[in-house]
């Protein structure tokens with residue numbers, strides 16, 4: 001089976017640093033197919049060159065966020081959904097290029113700015129339908145995690161800094177899905193219509209129920225992924241925002 005890792009990415013000063021880190025993590029994973037989706041009109045040479053250098057198996061796509069939906073430098077980051085267009089483009093690619101019952105694998109949404117231990121990929125390989133695990137440094141907490149019922153070992157609630165009562169209070173980095181489900185449920189996509197902060201929850205609702213989630217990473221006691229974010233750097237003494 002192949003792990004299809006979907007990474008939206010957009011141009012800003014830290015982009016090459018972020019993509020260098022994530023691509024070099026993926027170089028340590030034997031069976032990965034990286035789907036990189038640039039938030040731009042055309043493929044950029046920065047991303048094309050980085051992909052070529054990596055030697056990874058990569059599908060390189062573009063999907064530009066419409067101007068109205070695009071986060072502006074002055075906006076607080078929660079104001080707009082991020083990565084919607086790009087993840088949908090990758091899902092469409094999977095559904096157009098892979099075949100149910102022939103192609104086997106998993107789908108994992110890997111934002112370009114997080115930090116991933118290679119251990120998360122061995123956990124993904126254990127998934128039957130939908131696997132979940134803790135995510136470090138997210139939602140104002142040291143760690144967000146599914147809470148397991150000690151009797152049944154199943155997910156009964158979530159420890160989350162923000163709306164823990166969401167049907168699935170899990171960050172994008174905290175779950176992966178069997179490719180079969182992605183190929184079966186062709187209407188499951190991300191959407192601007194979703195309530196802010198509900199992308200993960202609503203997407204997961206297409207595939208599973210809380211009771212059926214498969215807790216991984218040692219029954220959700222280990223952290224193998226961190227929701228990090230590089231601060232906007234100083235360039236020539238000025239803090240630079242979204243535009244390069």
Ligand code: UGA
Pocket residue numbers: 007008009010038039065070071077080081082083086110111112113171172173196197198199227229
């Ligand atoms: C959190 C979640 O971890 C994201 O998975 C989720 O998409 C986002 O909230 C949301 O609610 O929309 P956060 O760290 O705030 O993530 O978002 P970013 O890391 O800035 O963006 C997520 C992904 O979208 C990244 O891979 C980023 O490169 C990409 N992105 C961001 C674009 O392609 N275009 C943009 O204009 C901004």
Ligand code: MN
Pocket residue numbers: 111113114227228229
């Ligand atoms: Mn992020």
